[in-house]
Amino acid sequence: MASELDLSRDRLDAPFARRVEELSGENPYACYQCGKCSAGCPFADHMDALPNQVLRLVQLGDESALTLSAPWVCASCLACGVRCPKGVDIAKTMEALRLLALRKGISHFPLTPDRPCPQIALVGAFRKLTP
Numbered sequence: 576m577a578s579e580l581d582l583s584r585d586r587l588d589a590p591f592a593r594r595v596e597e598l599s600g601e602n603p604y605a606c607y608q609c610g611k612c613s614a615g616c617p618f619a620d621h622m623d624a625l626p627n628q629v630l631r632l633v634q635l636g637d638e639s640a641l642t643l644s645a646p647w648v649c650a651s652c653l654a655c656g657v658r659c660p661k662g663v664d665i666a667k668t669m670e671a672l673r674l675l676a677l678r679k680g681i682s683h684f685p686l687t688p689d690r691p692c693p694q695i696a697l698v699g700a701f702r703k704l705t706p
């Protein structure tokens with residue numbers, strides 16, 4: 576039997592989504608999933624979820640977003656934000672997810688030989704991790 580997706584108001588006002596909004600200053604529910612961000616992301620090929628998919632998980636209050644490598648691959652280049660017709664700054668959302676992951680002890684920086692990532696992504700990630 577196919578699993579059902581709970582799109583009730585309670586679900587969509589999930590504490591996780593509100594926490595991400597609080598940390599990022601960006602309203603995840605402003606996103607209407609047009610996909611322009613993902614189409615313009617230069618690192619999308621290296622992500623395990625596209626930027627709009629990351630936003631969707633946040634909208635649904637799905638904390639599995641914290642286990643994705645995508646926020647760590649994001650180099651905060653801002654290409655997504657300038658393309659977004661709703662003005663969502665996804666780089667800030669990615670930063671909030673990194674913060675929450677670190678607070679929960681989930682380290683997902685993909686520094687493994689079988690999982691290379693672009694050099695600029697490394698630079699961006701280290702910059703974010705520098706106090």
Ligand code: SF4
Pocket residue numbers: 605606607608609610611612613626627630655658659660661662663665
């Ligand atoms: S471009 Fe903006 S509205 Fe479109 S999917 Fe990305 S975040 Fe959502």
Ligand code: SF4
Pocket residue numbers: 612615616617618619626648649650651652653654655656665666669
């Ligand atoms: S800021 Fe991150 S998610 Fe947005 S286009 Fe750049 S690498 Fe992709």
